[in-house]
Amino acid sequence: MSLQVLHLPTNIANQTETLVAGLRQHGWKADALIYRSSFFAYPGSSPGLLDRHQKWPARGRTIFKTFLNLSRRCDILHFYSGQTFLPGNKDLFLLKMAGRKMLMHYWGTDIRLYSQAFKKNQFLSRSLTLNLKRERRRMARIRRVAKIIPTALVADLELKSYLQGFFKKVILLPQAIDTSQYPPSFPSPAKTRPLIIHVPSFQLVKGPEYILRAIENLKLKHDFDFCLLSRVPHEKVRSIINEADIVIDQLLLGTFGIFALEAMASGKPVVCYLNDAYRQSYPDSLPIVSANLDNLETVLEPLIS
Numbered sequence: 010m011s012l013q014v015l016h017l018p019t020n021i022a023n024q025t026e027t028l029v030a031g032l033r034q035h036g037w038k039a040d041a042l043i044y045r046s047s048f049f050a051y052p053g054s055s056p057g058l059l060d061r062h063q064k065w066p067a068r069g070r071t072i073f074k075t076f077l078n079l080s081r082r083c084d085i086l087h088f089y090s091g092q093t094f095l096p097g098n099k100d101l102f103l104l105k106m107a108g109r110k111m112l113m114h115y116w117g118t119d120i121r122l123y124s125q126a127f128k129k130n131q132f133l134s135r136s137l138t139l140n141l142k143r144e145r146r147r148m149a150r151i152r153r154v155a156k157i158i159p160t161a162l163v164a165d166l167e168l169k170s171y172l173q174g175f176f177k178k179v180i181l182l183p184q185a186i187d188t189s190q191y192p193p194s195f196p197s198p199a200k201t202r203p204l205i206i207h208v209p210s211f212q213l214v215k216g217p218e219y220i221l222r223a224i225e226n227l228k229l230k231h232d233f234d235f236c237l238l239s240r241v242p243h244e245k246v247r248s249i250i251n252e253a254d255i256v257i258d259q260l261l262l263g264t265f266g267i268f269a270l271e272a273m274a275s276g277k278p279v280v281c282y283l284n285d286a287y288r289q290s291y292p293d294s295l296p297i298v299s300a301n302l303d304n305l306e307t308v309l310e311p312l313i314s
Contacts, residue, residue, distance in 0.1 A: 193276030
């Protein structure tokens with residue numbers, strides 16, 4: 010009999026549903042209990058097991074009953090972003106006593122410790138200020154989870170560095186997409202006015218102000234269009250990716266995200282800052298064009314031409 014896995018409570022960049030679908034394809038029994046949605050609205054990412062229009066406290070009772078029913082028949086609970094079922098992770102001890110195996114999957118802002126990040130990334134330290142009070146709260150949340158859950162999952166070496174010393178084991182699991190959902194739409198070499206797009210999910214750490222400055226300077230010399238979208242449904246993002254000729258991802262973090270994967274799968278050249286400190290975990294054939302705050306104009310110019 011195969012093990013039963015339950016993913017909850019949120020769907021970060023459609024990772025929950027993508028991983029559940031992948032597990033099912035490989036013969037696992039997997040379900041998702043999604044009752045915390047985001048504005049990105051990936052197809053199918055609204056709480057399918059629950060009525061999101063139900064009012065509190067009736068909604069709370071429904072969530073609790075659904076969780077109890079699913080957790081009773083699950084062998085493994087796969088949580089996301091430090092969140093569990095109850096506030097303050099108060100359910101973790103009870104789940105451990107019930108013999109449930111658990112994983113915690115982190116994605117970025119939920120664990121990023123800027124006091125460490127600044128030491129490896131000059132562009133972050135130049136652009137952001139350190140909030141030690143917020144960082145102490147973040148570390149306390151990580152520590153609270155790590156006391157009970159021994160294993161954490163992260164997408165890259167940057168995120169792994171923040172969890173060392175907290176969890177017994179930290180596993181690299183790259184971001185997942187279903188490439189069949191992103192048929193390539195390659196830029197036409199004959200197009201005389203290319204379209205550059207940037208779609209930041211969290212503007213503070215994506216560097217849009219530097220991008221806008223570079224775009225203004227480049228428009229003095231080149232003929233192209235630029236589109237900046239923020240906090241829009243994923244369906245609109247998919248549509249604009251298909252129209253794009255050049256895609257700019259993030260310029261501060263030193264790693265790439267789901268948006269870059271979607272753009273690459275769609276056949277678009279992607280510009281993103283890749284920090285050498287984290288580069289070794291990526292394949293040598295990675296087609297991303299690396300750029301930073303200092304050389305973005307220089308990198309974009311030949312792509313536009």
